[in-house]
Amino acid sequence: MDFAAQRHALVARLRQAQDVGERVAEAMLAVPRHLFVPGVEPEAAYRDEPIVTKLDDGGRPISSSSQPAIMATMLGQLGVEPGHRVLEIGAGTGYNAALLARLVGPAGRVVALDIDADTVEQAREHLAAAGVSGVEVVCRDGAEGYPELAPYDRLIATVGVWDLAPAWLAQLAPGGRLVVPLDLRGVQVSAAFERDTDRNTERDTDRDTDRGGERDGERWVSRSVAPCGFMRMRGPFAGTESVTVVRRDPMVMLVLPEPRETGDVLAALDTVPTEITIRRAEAAPAATVTMGLSLWLALHEPRWCAVAGDLGRGPGIAAGLVEPGGVALLAADGALVARGYGADGARLAAELAAHVRAWDEAGRPEAGALRVEAYPRDTKAPSDTKAPSDTKAPSDTKAPSGTEAPGEAPDGVVIVKRHTTLVLRFG
Numbered sequence: 007m008d009f010a011a012q013r014h015a016l017v018a019r020l021r022q023a024q025d026v027g028e029r030v031a032e033a034m035l036a037v038p039r040h041l042f043v044p045g046v047e048p049e050a051a052y053r054d055e056p057i058v059t060k061l062d063d064g065g066r067p068i069s070s071s072s073q074p075a076i077m078a079t080m081l082g083q084l085g086v087e088p089g090h091r092v093l094e095i096g097a098g099t100g101y102n103a104a105l106l107a108r109l110v111g112p113a114g115r116v117v118a119l120d121i122d123a124d125t126v127e128q129a130r131e132h133l134a135a136a137g138v139s140g141v142e143v144v145c146r147d148g149a150e151g152y153p154e155l156a157p158y159d160r161l162i163a164t165v166g167v168w169d170l171a172p173a174w175l176a177q178l179a180p181g182g183r184l185v186v187p188l189d190l191r192g193v194q195v196s197a198a199f200e201r202d203t204d205r206n207t208e209r210d211t212d213r214d215t216d217r218g219g220e221r222d223g224e225r226w227v228s229r230s231v232a233p234c235g236f237m238r239m240r241g242p243f244a245g246t247e248s249v250t251v252v253r254r255d256p257m258v259m260l261v262l263p264e265p266r267e268t269g270d271v272l273a274a275l276d277t278v279p280t281e282i283t284i285r286r287a288e289a290a291p292a293a294t295v296t297m298g299l300s301l302w303l304a305l306h307e308p309r310w311c312a313v314a315g316d317l318g319r320g321p322g323i324a325a326g327l328v329e330p331g332g333v334a335l336l337a338a339d340g341a342l343v344a345r346g347y348g349a350d351g352a353r354l355a356a357e358l359a360a361h362v363r364a365w366d367e368a369g370r371p372e373a374g375a376l377r378v379e380a381y382p383r384d385t386k387a388p389s390d391t392k393a394p395s396d397t398k399a400p401s402d403t404k405a406p407s408g409t410e411a412p413g414e415a416p417d418g419v420v421i422v423k424r425h426t427t428l429v430l431r432f433g
């Protein structure tokens with residue numbers, strides 16, 4: 007089989023659909039992905055699809071080779087140069103580490119961390135089989151980073167992260183960049199962050215920067231944001247997201263940004279829904295509408311949820327609202343419809359429809375239009391930032407231990423994490 011031809015075809019397809027820079031394309035053409043997924047038919051390795059390589063005891067995927075399209079996007083965001091030292095969180099099969107090795111070249115260095123010893127062992131074997139050198143694969147909780155070889159010019163997580171680990175920020179060299187699939191209340195975006203040096207310089211000269219360990223004025227700003235969906239990081243740094251199996255056959259799962267009381271969702275879903283038609287003919291593809299609205303709801307609505315599975319119209323994922331008295335879900339199958347189930351379903355459907363109209367009025371913003379500012383804990387967020395009563399104010403406060411609710415900043419939204427406070431704006 008001509009694997010080189012298959013790689014060419016894959017890269018050509020990716021380039022038709024998205025921007026893939028020359029150097030990333032060259033790396034994807036050079037690295038034989040099939041050697042990193044040895045149990046899988048070689049042709050499958052050259053489809054633009056994720057390949058799950060490991061499940062947990064409950065049958066949930068816990069390791070994979072990610073979809074080539076998002077890998078190309080994130081490598082583009084990362085902007086690796088020859089000679090760079092790069093840290094990857096989530097070694098998995100080792101394929102992305104091999105691409106990174108190609109990008110840094112012989113003068114650079116790549117360290118890839120994975121929490122599972124067997125995965126690390128396999129990644130090492132795959133890299134050896136592909137003849138890749140210059141990569142160190144280490145078994146470690148990625149939240150700790152790898153101080154032994156710091157500082158890094160670039161850091162990439164290929165596993166969903168809920169917060170920016172202090173170790174990552176500390177281990178990046180001045181001018182360094184990190185790219186992570188960051189959780190925004192249950193919706194992930196791949197965000198490329200750099201330290202805002204202008205702000206540091208200005209404030210460093212202004213005032214004392216060492217006040218009892220505070221990193222006064224430190225701010226990280228996103229340089230690019232893209233939609234993505236990765237399996238979540240495991241271990242002590244795992245986030246708050248809650249996934250509940252509502253029904254097993256056919257499978258329906260309720261996804262919430264954090265656990266909360268929702269009532270009997272299955273019983274609600276078994277009621278006849280109240281339907282509100284928001285638009286008779288929805289031009290945008292269902293996936294685009296669902297992704298855009300999920301992000302909008304996650305940032306604006308504490309009661310937001312996603313329901314994944316088969317609700318009688320085939321498998322899919324729907325964004326919506328859930329309360330103990332019912333659930334409302336959006337469907338974008340030709341028409342754009344809000345369906346409300348359960349005792350409070352009609353009201354919830356109306357409220358969901360109102361959110362869709364607000365999203366429309368805002369110009370249907372998507373992940374790519376998002377700007378994220380991250381203030382490491384004890385760093386001052388803008389003083390005029392206002393948080394709602396159930397959210398700690400982002401300045402001068404300790405974050406609640408792992409819970410968050412969206413707050414408001416002037417024309418923006420605040421999310422308080424354990425180690426950072428995020429301020430988000432569409433612009």
Ligand SMILES: C[S@@+](CC[C@H](N)C(=O)[O-])C[C@H]1O[C@@H](n2cnc3c(N)ncnc32)[C@H](O)[C@@H]1O
Binds near residue numbers: 068
């Ligand atoms: C989507 S896979 C990574 C794909 C990989 N980059 C590749 O090219 O095959 C995510 C990986 O993150 C690892 N992981 C999960 N939690 C982790 C943690 N706390 N620290 C390090 N790795 C973790 C999983 O074991 C899994 O192998």
